[in-house]
Amino acid sequence: MKDICVLILAAGYSSRFWPLKDKHFVNFLGKPLIYYSISQLSRLGFTDLVIVVNKNNKSQFTNFKEEFLNTSFTFVEQGEINGMAGAVISAAKYISGKRLLIIGPADVYEDTLFDSFSKMIKTHPDGILAGTTVDKYFPGGYLTVNNGRVIKITEKPKPDAVPSNIVNFVFDYIENTSLFLDTLAATSSKKDNNYEEAIAYLLARGMNFRYLPYKGYWGYLKYPWHVLSVSSFFLEKLNGKKVKKAEIADTAVIDGNVVIEDNVKIMENVKINGPSYIGYGTVVGQNCLIRESMIGSNCVVGYSTEIARSHIGNNCWFHHNYVGDSVIANNVSMGAGAVTANFRFDEKSISSVVKNKKIDTGKVKLGAIIADSARIGVNASIMPGIKIGEKSIVGPAVLLDNDLPDGKFCMFDKK
Amino acid sequence: MKDICVLILAAGYSSRFWPLKDKHFVNFLGKPLIYYSISQLSRLGFTDLVIVVNKNNKSQFTNFKEEFLNTSFTFVEQGEINGMAGAVISAAKYISGKRLLIIGPADVYEDTLFDSFSKMIKTHPDGILAGTTVDKYFPGGYLTVNNGRVIKITEKPKPDAVPSNIVNFVFDYIENTSLFLDTLAATSSKKDNNYEEAIAYLLARGMNFRYLPYKGYWGYLKYPWHVLSVSSFFLEKLNGKKVKKAEIADTAVIDGNVVIEDNVKIMENVKINGPSYIGYGTVVGQNCLIRESMIGSNCVVGYSTEIARSHIGNNCWFHHNYVGDSVIANNVSMGAGAVTANFRFDEKSISSVVKNKKIDTGKVKLGAIIADSARIGVNASIMPGIKIGEKSIVGPAVLLDNDLPDGKFCMFDKK
Amino acid sequence: MKDICVLILAAGYSSRFWPLKDKHFVNFLGKPLIYYSISQLSRLGFTDLVIVVNKNNKSQFTNFKEEFLNTSFTFVEQGEINGMAGAVISAAKYISGKRLLIIGPADVYEDTLFDSFSKMIKTHPDGILAGTTVDKYFPGGYLTVNNGRVIKITEKPKPDAVPSNIVNFVFDYIENTSLFLDTLAATSSKKDNNYEEAIAYLLARGMNFRYLPYKGYWGYLKYPWHVLSVSSFFLEKLNGKKVKKAEIADTAVIDGNVVIEDNVKIMENVKINGPSYIGYGTVVGQNCLIRESMIGSNCVVGYSTEIARSHIGNNCWFHHNYVGDSVIANNVSMGAGAVTANFRFDEKSISSVVKNKKIDTGKVKLGAIIADSARIGVNASIMPGIKIGEKSIVGPAVLLDNDLPDGKFCMFDKK
16 A cells, blocks of 8 residues: 555534534544544555645644654645645645545544455556445435446435435545646636536546445544544444553442543542543542543543533533533533433434534434533533533523524523 | 122222322332222122223223232223212112122221221121221311211311311221112212212111221322322331342442332442332432332433432433422433422421412422423422423423423423 | 730621621531630630620530630620720720730631740730731731831721731730720720720830731631631641541541541441541431531531532531532521532632622632521522522522522522
C-alpha cells in the first residue's frame, strides 16, 4: 500500500453535527476519532498520508503524530473552495500524479474493508467506490451497480426515488488523480455536490469504477447522536478488565469489560457495568452506577449519579444526576438533581430538530446532547433529544424542551 | 359448613375506590384479595360457593380456581338491578332454598370470625349479622342490639345520629333464603340501600337475628388508601425470610420478615427492611431501599430508589424516586427524580377529594394513589393524598396538587 | 488571673446574623459557642466571670454552669442602654473597682492570645487592646499603634480610609474600671459606638494602652455564613476517631477524624469523611455521604443524602437531599429531592443581602442559611447564599432565589 497516497478529509465542519464541533476530534477510549483512522491506515501499510485540516484542528494532530514513526504526514489547510471538492483541490500539489485513496469524513469501518480493497486494486480498475447495502432510507449518495461496475452515482435522492439499496461512503479510490483534479476544477463551484459530479462525469466517460461492497460495521458522525453508536462500537471491542494505576475502593464492583485509566479514583459502593471506559484522572464518587458508558479524563462523577449508555467528554462534573443515552462534550457541569429524560411517554422514537427540521432519530431511548462548557442548574429537567449549545446555561429547575443555541441562558420562568 | 351456601359479592365497582379498579383483584403477596376469601372459606370447610361477578373480572378467577379441588364454584354475572340487592337477586336460582352466608365486598377478617359463627349457628337463629365496635365514626351501617339480638339496622347515619358503636359489615347469615329473596324483590328499586331495607323488614317482622361480635382485624377497601392498611395486615403475617430462586448480590441486606419470589434480582447494596414482599421477576437496582412494602411482579425498582410503606402493582418502573406511603397500580412508570410527598408542612392528617368532597384520610403520612398505566415525568412532585387516573400522564417537573382524572395529561405550565 | 474580673458580653442580638439567632448559643461539637469561651477562661485560671445576658438566653447557661466548679458566675441582664456601653454599664456594680477584661461578642481565639495577655499585663499598662492584622478590608474598628502603644481607635472607617491594617476585636483590658465606667456614663447615648468613644477619650487623655498583637485563628460570627468557618475551626481540632455507644453498620466507612456521639445509628453503606461530628441520637440512613460537616443531635439524615462542608443543628430531617456549604439551624426538614445550590454558573464569589444591601461573602462555594423550624418542600431548589427565616416554608418544586423572611410561605407559582 506504500504506493497509494491516502487523502484524509478532516477540514469540514457540519452544521448537522451541532452542538458538537469537530467530528474528527470526538474522543473514543481516550483518543480522537481520527487517531483510529490513522492508526488503521498505518497498521495496514499506508505510509503516505495527506490530511486536509482546518486552522482549529491542525495543532491537535501533534498530540499523537509521533506514534506513527513510519508514516509521512502532510497537512494542508483547506483553501477557499468549500466542500469535499475544495478539500481535494487544496491538496492538489501533494496528490497529483499519485494513485489516490480518499477517506473521510469521520467514518469508522473495520479492517475487512481494507482487505477487500487490497484484493480489488490488483484488478487495476480506474477507480473503486465503496458502499454498503441499507435496509431503510439513508440520506446520502446511492450507487447503481451492474456486474460489480458502478454505472451511476445519485447524490441524496428523495426517499421515494432511491435508485438502489447501495449507499456510498467516502472511501474512494482514483487511479488517475491528475485527471480527477482536472475534472474537479472544471465542475467546481459553490455547489455542495460537485465532488460527486466529477465522479459522475468520469463514469459517464466510460471509466471502469468498481463497486467495493462492505458488510462490516460502518460508523459515521452525521448527527450528534451518532456519537452513541460509534461509542458502542468502540466499547464492544473491549475485552476483559484493564485497570491501571487506579485507586479503587474494596466495595466497588466492576463487572464485564471495563478499562480504567491511570489516576482514576473509584469510591465506595460504585458499580460499573461493562463495556465501559473511565478516562485518566476521573473520580467516580460514592454509590455511582455507570453502565455501558464512555467517560473522558479528569471528570468528577459525584455521589449518587447514574450514567447509562452515554458518552461523556473530559473535565465534566456531575453529582446526584441521571444521565441516560446522552452525549456530553467537555467542561460541562450538572447541578444536583438535574436529569436527562430519555424516553417518551408514548414510547415512540425520539425526534430532534436539525436546521429547523424535525427529524426522527430512530432511537426510542435518547437523552440530551450537551456541548462544550455548558452549565446545567440544579433540578433541571432536559427532555429527550434536546441539544444544548456551547457555553449555554440551563437555569436551576428549568424544564428544557427546546434546543438551546450556543451562548444562551435559559432561566426558570416565574410570573 | 358443607350445608351452607356462601354468596360472595364480587361484581361491584365503587367510584369511591377511584382511581383504582376492581377491589377484589388488588393483589396482596402475589394473589388477588378475593383469593384469600375463597382460601379462607375453603380452609374452614365451606364447599358451595356462589360468586357474583362482572364481565370484566369473571375470567380472572380461572387463574386460581383449580387450587380448590373440593370447592364447587358457581359464577353469576350480575343482572340489571344495581347494588347488593341486585347481586343477590341475580344469584336467586343458585341460592334459593339453601341456608345462606353473604360475604363481601372485599372485606378481610381473621378466622376467629368463622369460629364464632360456627358456634352461633348451632343456636338456630333466623339470621346472623356480624359487626364490630368502633371508637370513632365510620360511614357504614350500624346495628342496635339488645341481649345479643339485633333490633335495628341503620344505614349510614350522620355522625351526630349514630344509634350505637356497632358497625355492621357484610357477613350476613340468612336461614330462610327464599323469604329473603321475596322480600328483596318486593323492596328492590334503584335505591342504594334496599338490601338493608329487606333485612330491616325481616327484623321488624320479629325474626330472631343475632349479633355476631367480632374483635379481630377487619380490613376493607372503601377508599383507595385503605389498600395500605390491608397491605400492612398481610405483611405483618409474614414470618421469617423466604427467598426462592432469586439472584441476590452479596452486599444486599435483607432484614426481618421478607418474601422474595422466583426470578427476582437484587443488585448490590440494596437494603430491604421487613416486613416486605418482592414479587416474581422483579429487579431491585443498586442501592435501593425498600421498607415495609409490597412490590408486585416484573417491576424494575431502578437505581437509588426508596420505596417506603407502599403497595406497588405489577410491571412498574422506577429509578431515582422516592415513593412513600403510596399505592401504585400496574404498568406505572416514574421518571428520574419524581417523588411523592407524603407529609404536610403543618403535620396535620391528609385529606383527599372523593366525589367532589374533601375527606380526611386520618393519615398523617400518605403519598399518592396512582392508577394503571399512568406515566410520571422526571422531577415531578406529587402532593400528599393526590390521585392519578388510569393512563394519565404527569409531565416532567410538574407539581401536581390536584387529582388528575383518567386519561389526562398534566403539563408543566410555562409562560 | 484570679484578680482579674472577666466581663463577657453575651446579651446582644445582631440583625446582621439573621436568620440565625443568638450567636453565643450556636452549637459546635455539641456545645454552645459560649461554653468554649467559659471553658477557655476557666482553663487559664480566670475565676471571676460576670456575664451580661438577655432574658432569652439566661436560662441556657444552667445546662453547663455546673461543670465549672471553681468559677464564680454573676449573671446580669442588660438594662435600657443599648450596645456594648449599655452592657458594661449594666454590670457596673459587679465590676467597679476591679481590674477588668472585657470579652465578646461571640469571638473565638486560641489560648496563645491569653499567653501573650498574661505576659503583657505584668508591664502594668493602663489598658490592653487586642487586634490582628488583616490583608483586606474588614468592617470593624482599627487601631493606630506607635511603638506598641495604641494612639487611636477608629470605628468602622470606609474601605478607602483605613488608618492601619490592625483590626481590633473585643478583648479589652482596663486597669481602672471605675474611671472607665465614669467615662462611659458621660459619653453614653443611643449611639452605636460610644464604647469606642470612651476608650478614645482615655487614649486622648494620655493613658498607656498597649496593643496586644494576635496571630492565631480569630473566629467571629458577624454574618450567618461565618458559622461555617468557625465550624471548620472546631472540626479541624478533632484528632482521631471517637465512637461512643453508637450502632454502626459493618459496611459504613468512617474516614479521618470523626466524633460520633452516643445513641447514633449509622446505616449500611454510609460514608463519613472527616473531620466530621455526628451528635447524640442522630440517625444516618443508608448510602448517605457526610463530608467535613457538623451535625447536631437527634437528626435523621435519611437515605441517599449528601451533606458536604455544612453545619446542621438539632432535630433536623433530610432524605434524598444535597446540602452543601450550608448552615441549617434546628428543627428544619427537607423533602425528598430538595437541594441547595452552592456554586454560581460564573464561578464568582457569592453575594447575600444583609439589611437590604448586597454584600460579597467572599465565598465561591456557599449554600443556604436556614433558620429554626423552617420546612423545605420536595424538589425545591435553593440558590447560593439564600437565607430562609424562622418557621418559614419553601413549597415543593419552588426555585428560591430571594431571601424568605421569618414566618412566610413561598409557594410554587402556577399560572
